[in-house]
Amino acid sequence: DIVMTQSPDSLAVSMGERATINCKSSQSVLHSSNNKNYLAWYQQKPGQPPKLLIYWASTRESGVPDRFSGSGSGTDFTLTISSLQAEDVAVYYCQQYYSTPITFGPGTKVDIK
Amino acid sequence: QVQLQESGPGLVKPSETLSLTCTVSGGSISSYYWSWIRQPPGKGLEWIGYIHNSGSTNYNPSLKSRVTISLDTSKNQFSLKLSSVTAADTAMYYCATTYGGSGYGYWGQGTLVTVSS
Secondary structure, eight states: OOOEEEEOSEEEEOTTSOEEEEEEESSOOEETTTTEEOEEEEEEOTTSOOEEEEETTTEEOTTOOTTEEEEEETTEEEEEESSOOGGGOEEEEEEEOSSSSOEEOOOEEEEEO | OOEEEEESOSEEOTTSOEEEEEEEESSOTTSSEEEEEEEOTTSOOEEEEEEETTSOEEEOTTTTTTEEEEEETTTTEEEEEEOSOOGGGOEEEEEEEOTTSSSOOEEOOOEEEEEOO
């Protein structure tokens, strides 16, 4: 199984400031056949299912604000919220879909400072 | 717009079988992959498995001996059965699909299943 880890476990950022979440996979999720990273990011608010934000490590899902961006390749990835808004308070998960079993990171809780 | 809705008992006794159904609307279950994912209270997400419209399945090895996912194209539904449940199987159960995209873009609202006598 590919093990996903995230750091930090939680962070508090002032409104309008940048929030950065890191995700690491235990093996590369970059597929050599298409040069794509099989890595997605989700946002989950209390009482709601996860919402897809980013796929292929850096492609924003339709309708997701452009303050959310994803970067990285291979085993190391980052989700950045460029200017934190009140509605961004949530838990964020990374997920690999390179191989089964599909696995998720443990989550990073983002709060307002 | 594809929509998913889970249904099934909210309480299951230990050692019994958990059975849930996901009803799909706004799209056809005759294409793509259809998955179950669960989340214990206050914890992270665990992928249970998926079924392809061809009927082929892929399960998490940690649950494989107890899981069955099936498809009913006539009702546009797919189902989850998890046998020999224990308290550790208490969780919010979500059905989800990529619907041909990348990443799980479509989720049900989830259904909480508690295992208790």
